[in-house]
Amino acid sequence: MKAYINSLCAISPADTFSGEFQLQVSETAYTSDFLKCIEPDYKEIINPNLIRRMGRVIKMGVAASLKCLKDIQLENPDAIITGTSLGCIEDTEKFLHQIVINNEQFLPPTSFIQSTHNTIAGQIALMLKCNSYNYAYVHRNFSFENALLDALMMLTEQPAHKILLGGVDEITEVSYTIMQRLQIYKSAKDLSPDVFRTKTEGSIAGEGATFFVVSNSPEKAFAAIEGVKIFYKPLDETETQNHINNFISEHGLSANDIDAVIMGYSGDSRYDALYDKMADSIFAHNNIMYYKHLSGEYFTSSAFAMWTAAQMIKKQVFPDAMKYRFVSPKAVEKVLIYNQYKNSEHSLILLSE
Amino acid sequence: MNEKVYIAGLGIVSAIGLTVDETLESLKATRSGIGPITLLETTLKAAIPAGEIKKTNTELKQMLGLDVNQSITRTSLFGMMAAREALQNSGVDLSKYRCGIVSATSVGGMDLSEHFYDDFNADQTKGDTEGVKGHDCADSTERIANFLGIKDYLATISTACSSSANSIMFGSRLIKNNIVDVVLAGGTDSLTRFTLNGFNTLMILDKEHCKPFDAKRVGLNMGEGSGFVVLVSEKVMGELHKKPLAEVKGYGNANDAYHQTASSPDGQGAFLAMTTALAMSGLKPGDIDYINVHGTGTSNNDLSEGVAMQRIFADKVPLFSSTKPFTGHTLGAAGGIEAVLSVLAIRYNIVYPNLNFSEPIPELNISPVTKLMENINVRNVLSNSFGFGGNNSTLILSAC
Numbered sequence: 001m002k003a004y005i006n007s008l009c010a011i012s013p014a015d016t017f018s019g020e021f022q023l024q025v026s027e028t029a030y031t032s033d034f035l036k037c038i039e040p041d042y043k044e045i046i047n048p049n050l051i052r053r054m055g056r057v058i059k060m061g062v063a064a065s066l067k068c069l070k071d072i073q074l075e076n077p078d079a080i081i082t083g084t085s086l087g088c089i090e091d092t093e094k095f096l097h098q099i100v101i102n103n104e105q106f107l108p109p110t111s112f113i114q115s116t117h118n119t120i121a122g123q124i125a126l127m128l129k130c131n132s133y134n135y136a137y138v139h140r141n142f143s144f145e146n147a148l149l150d151a152l153m154m155l156t157e158q159p160a161h162k163i164l165l166g167g168v169d170e171i172t173e174v175s176y177t178i179m180q181r182l183q184i185y186k187s188a189k190d191l192s193p194d195v196f197r198t199k200t201e202g203s204i205a206g207e208g209a210t211f212f213v214v215s216n217s218p219e220k221a222f223a224a225i226e227g228v229k230i231f232y233k234p235l236d237e238t239e240t241q242n243h244i245n246n247f248i249s250e251h252g253l254s255a256n257d258i259d260a261v262i263m264g265y266s267g268d269s270r271y272d273a274l275y276d277k278m279a280d281s282i283f284a285h286n287n288i289m290y291y292k293h294l295s296g297e298y299f300t301s302s303a304f305a306m307w308t309a310a311q312m313i314k315k316q317v318f319p320d321a322m323k324y325r326f327v328s329p330k331a332v333e334k335v336l337i338y339n340q341y342k343n344s345e346h347s348l349i350l351l352s353e
Numbered sequence: 354m355n356e357k358v359y360i361a362g363l364g365i366v367s368a369i370g371l372t373v374d375e376t377l378e379s380l381k382a383t384r385s386g387i388g389p390i391t392l393l394e395t396t397l398k399a400a401i402p403a404g405e406i407k408k409t410n411t412e413l414k415q416m417l418g419l420d421v422n423q424s425i426t427r428t429s430l431f432g433m434m435a436a437r438e439a440l441q442n443s444g445v446d447l448s449k450y451r452c453g454i455v456s457a458t459s460v461g462g463m464d465l466s467e468h469f470y471d472d473f474n475a476d477q478t479k480g481d482t483e484g485v486k487g488h489d490c491a492d493s494t495e496r497i498a499n500f501l502g503i504k505d506y507l508a509t510i511s512t513a514c515s516s517s518a519n520s521i522m523f524g525s526r527l528i529k530n531n532i533v534d535v536v537l538a539g540g541t542d543s544l545t546r547f548t549l550n551g552f553n554t555l556m557i558l559d560k561e562h563c564k565p566f567d568a569k570r571v572g573l574n575m576g577e578g579s580g581f582v583v584l585v586s587e588k589v590m591g592e593l594h595k596k597p598l599a600e601v602k603g604y605g606n607a608n609d610a611y612h613q614t615a616s617s618p619d620g621q622g623a624f625l626a627m628t629t630a631l632a633m634s635g636l637k638p639g640d641i642d643y644i645n646v647h648g649t650g651t652s653n654n655d656l657s658e659g660v661a662m663q664r665i666f667a668d669k670v671p672l673f674s675s676t677k678p679f680t681g682h683t684l685g686a687a688g689g690i691e692a693v694l695s696v697l698a699i700r701y702n703i704v705y706p707n708l709n710f711s712e713p714i715p716e717l718n719i720s721p722v723t724k725l726m727e728n729i730n731v732r733n734v735l736s737n738s739f740g741f742g743g744n745n746s747t748l749i750l751s752a753c
Contacts, residue, residue: 001530080608085489085490085491086489087490087511092547095547095550095551096466096467096470096474096547097470097474099467099546099547099550100470100471100474101474103396104395104396104397104546104550104553105396107550107553107554108554109551109554109555112547112550112551112554112555113551113555113613113614113741114613115551116459116511116512116513116740116741116742117459117490117511117512117513118511118512118513118740118741118742118744119613119741119742121512121742122608122613122741122742122743122744123613123742125608125610125742125743126610126611126612126613126743128610129610130608130610131607131608131609131610131621131622131625132607132608133606133607133608134512134606134607134608134742134743134744135510135512135519135523135606136510136511136512136742137508137509137510138461138489138490138491138509138510138511139490139491139494139507139508139509140489140491140495142491142507142508142509143491143509146508146509146510146523149532150523150526153526153527153530153532156530157526157530174477177477178473178482178485181478181482182482182485182486230506230507231504232495232498232504232505232507233499233504344495345507
């Protein structure tokens with residue numbers, strides 16, 4: 001199963017919407033609790049009449065999708081497949097709030113209507129008048145990977161398809177507060193991307209909307225997707241190593257063939273140690289990159305990682321901002337993304353030139 | 354890609370029964386599960402009936418052999434019960450195969466999140482965070498996977514009320530594409546104030562028993578529960594040394610692209626989902642013996658779905674009924690529950706009555722089955738599930 005990335009767009013805290021590969025977080029990013037997206041001027045992308053009613057995560061998802069399609073003049077994709085772990089949490093919170101304060105009486109329906117996890121995929125279909133296949137995967141750190149596998153399978157079933165594929169999640173004050181109380185997140189305040197390696201408990205929260213058009217056509221492709229694999233709750237590090245080694249060898253490669261390994265270091269000492277162990281064993285001689293200081297931790301951040309990997313391959317650069325342990329400059333032909341959430345949901349995505 | 358996918362096991366929990374056998378008994382006795390809400394704490398309970406499962410979370414935990422003090426959502430508990438039954442029913446030895454789970458839910462662990470939110474809303478340092486840990490949609494899937502020991506592939510889908518039809522579709526594709534050999538596919542949802550109030554604000558809840566496909570239908574009854582099927586490859590089916598319960602012969606998903614919540618007047622999304630599934634199955638419209646319609650009982654859904662059916666089947670619309678007057682509309686679980694009911698229709702050669710029907714919709718020229726039909730040859734069943742966001746899905750399940 002192989003596919004090509006024909007178009008891509010990321011809305012992220014690292015100012016990526018324009019497609020430039022500068023990876024700059026805003027000056028204020030590390031003065032607040034979590035990393036927020038630098039959002040585009042939606043009026044230039046979405047019909048202003050529709051914008052008013054859309055929640056923020058919907059706007060981000062729709063804008064990234066429309067840009068992705070526009071860049072290659074694709075009017076109607078053959079499938080719209082999204083991954084979003086928490087969906088439209090702002091609207092969910094709004095409706096919960098209204099239920100409580102109004103004691104279940106006289107509630108406005110808008111936030112309920114927009115709270116379903118497939119709202120973004122549905123809104124894109126509605127705006128494009130697109131009757132195609134339309135899915136929303138919502139499985140924590142597997143959300144985008146489920147969507148990606150769906151797309152790859154579809155391209156073997158329907159080889160001519162052009163698929164809009166994306167990962168999107170938002171952070172809100174309320175969700176941050178709850179996740180902090182659950183000791184998942186720590187505040188980004190007073191940290192800086194440079195000291196992201198600070199080994200304390202909790203990750204830096206973030207958000208993003210990253211979309212791709214994928215197909216079997218190599219025309220103007222940014223990169224090729226060689227495959228995706230997920231594994232769940234490995235018993236120990238040996239099992240993790242086996243999964244990674246098997247994935248690499250299934251693609252006829254050995255670890256030394258990988259030009260860059262993008263790892264999901266989240267700033268959480270409890271789980272980042274696992275990346276270090278892989279970096280020191282399987283990938284002892286590889287360039288190790290990281291990205292969550294630019295995106296923050298969120299369940300579909302591997303979509304953003306895939307965006308950076310495709311850009312690295314297309315532009316043939318190892319961006320300074322992403323170097324975690326840089327060994328040697330070389331051509332960027334094979335990039336492996338390894339991400340895991342609390343040693344529970346692990347994923348591997350392999351891209352090639 | 355021509356690999357066949359079989360259904361080897363069934364599990365179901367709803368207001369008409371906690372097992373397949375109890376469910377069949379209720380269906381045959383035309384015993385509806387719709388009635389007053391007694392367990393869910395809601396101010397709407399006096400006014401709005403629902404298909405509530407009359408077991409407390411503590412009782413459900415006891416039935417599952419779980420620690421009753423453990424914080425676990427009702428959504429997960431239903432899922433664990435139905436999935437366990439399906440797996441046992443299938444006879445699949447998990448250790449022999451690559452096994453995955455594809456589950457679906459509309460609002461996941463909202464049942465405990467809203468308790469948390471009651472306290473949290475007043476004071477952000479309050480609220481039992483143990484309960485909110487299961488808020489997200491994947492929690493129930495991972496609970497089921499951990500409970501049964503499934504770990505080779507996990508996915509959760511949430512496309513509102515079509516969710517678990519989509520999980521059966523994706524699960525079938527995982528087998529056809531040789532990702533895994535066995536998939537537990539279905540969905541689970543519990544009644545919550547969130548969804549009950551949500552549908553109430555849209556003014557599509559019937560305060561009496563719902564009347565799908567009736568001229569005087571005024572809305573739906575909500576329900577709760579879970580439905581799972583065990584999907585297996587041809588190779589696994591061969592090694593089980595038993596007859597498959599059914600084959601997943603076709604499926605289709607399409608978007609209506611008409612409105613965020615309403616269905617189009619010409620039923621385009623439903624039409625495309627059904628025609629895609631039919632084309633894949635290789636069957637002709639005349640081969641379909643029974644349609645388990647989405648049939649929520651809302652004015653909009655039933656008309657749109659009926660129009661789409663007439664576009665495909667013309668004046669030869671097969672026997673059809675909505676089983677939601679029995680179970681209520683179980684949202685993300687509906688596709689799974691109705692897939693189980695569709696397989697039972699094949700297995701026992703029965704067609705279920707569409708309760709509470711008296712007068713056909715004037716814009717259509719079709720009427721549902723109103724009396725239980727037995728000893729009738731049911732070989733191919735088409736099951737529809739539609740959701741918000743214009744999401745339309747069709748499964749075609751066939752006798753083997």
